[in-house]
Amino acid sequence: MQLTARQHEIMEIVKQHEPITGDQIAEMIGVSRPTIRSDLAVLVMLGMLDAKPKVGYFLGTQMTTAAETLKQLHEKRxxxxxxxxxxxxxxxxxxxxxxxxxxxxxxxxxxxxxxxxxxxxxxxxxxxxxxxxxxxxxxxxxxxxxxxxxxxxxxxxxxxxxxxxxxxxxxxxxxxxxxxxxxxxxxxxxxxxxxxxLLELAAAEVSAHERDRSVNR
The missing domain is CATH 3.10.580.10 (CBS-domain)
Known part of the structure; x- marks a missing residue:
């Protein structure tokens, strides 16, 4: 699934300011909270964002695992x-x-x-x-x-x-x-x-993602 330009913008804001509330995200984009409600729901459903009541939004397991995998790949000599x-x-x-x-x-x-x-x-x-x-x-x-x-x-x-x-x-x-x-x-x-x-790192990422999903069920 391709993300929209606004969803990419939301991801970048969360990456830089996590945890951050929906109201703060909407204010930084310059729209109302209801306008981005569906965008936030999609990103949470995809595992790209997670949310906690009274805390806000932060990068989801899928994104943090992928970021760690990419970091490992860059560090390999x-x-x-x-x-x-x-x-x-x-x-x-x-x-x-x-x-x-x-x-x-x-x-x-x-x-x-x-x-x-x-x-x-x-x-x-x-x-x-x-x-x-x-x-x-x-x-x-x-x-x-x-x-x-x-x-x-x-x-x-x-x-x-x-x-x-x-x-x-x-x-x-x-x-x-x-x-x-x-x-x-x-x-x-x-x-x-x-x-x-590459295959080993990808397999490790999938295993970590599946493990986190089973824990959160």
Whole structure:
């Protein structure tokens, strides 16, 4: 259900001044109390507002839970959700890279240089395109097909998860290497990881909402 402009205005007033009476809301909008009676009833019915006699209106459970979920999402850092990186050396053969990729069930491999620094990344698509019709490909080094630094898009452990997700969408990649300030490879973050996080937070919000509803019955 879409809220009207006046209902949005009421929500903003309550958010800033809760608890607040209906008469005070009407005065701030510049209308009479009966004019907004139906708006207040709709917002309470939707769980967006709650009301207590002699206290007034305040944000409902649905709104406070959603706000808390959004806050948690903004506070999550890459280091909180990143996974162990699957690393191969530049000298690793394409055949061994393919085997590693399938054994580890990942879509991308991080390629490390001689000193353990990030040298590049290689994806299933890269390997497939290179090996099709190329009989010599399996014994070639993975460095022949990888995307090299500095063209690799990376994130740091302290970056917000939302920033990492935005980078993956913008650059149309499934995962990003997580690199420390020192240049060390710290981990990897994928679209699967960010999607799982969103689902977990959404499930927690639904559970909290259902629990509050059962308590208030």
């Amino acid at each position: 890459v280091k909180d959700v990143m996974s162990r990186p699957v690393i191969v050396k530049e000298s690793t053969t394409i055949q061994d890279a393919v085997i590693t990729m399938f054994l580890e069930d990942v879509g991308n491999l991080v390629v490390a240089g001689e000193n353990g620094e990030l040298a590049g990344v290689v994806s299933r698509k890269d390997l497939l395109k290179f090996t099709l019709g190329n009989a010599a490909a399996p014994q070639m080094p993975v460095s022949m097909v990888m995307t090299r630094q500095p063209k690799v898009v990376t994130v740091s452990p302290e970056d917000p998860v939302l920033d990492a997700a935005a980078k993956m969408i913008h650059h149309q990649v499934d995962s990003l290497p997580v690199i420390e300030e020192s240049g060390a490879i710290a981990g990897s973050i994928s679209t699967e990881t960010t999607t799982r996080l």
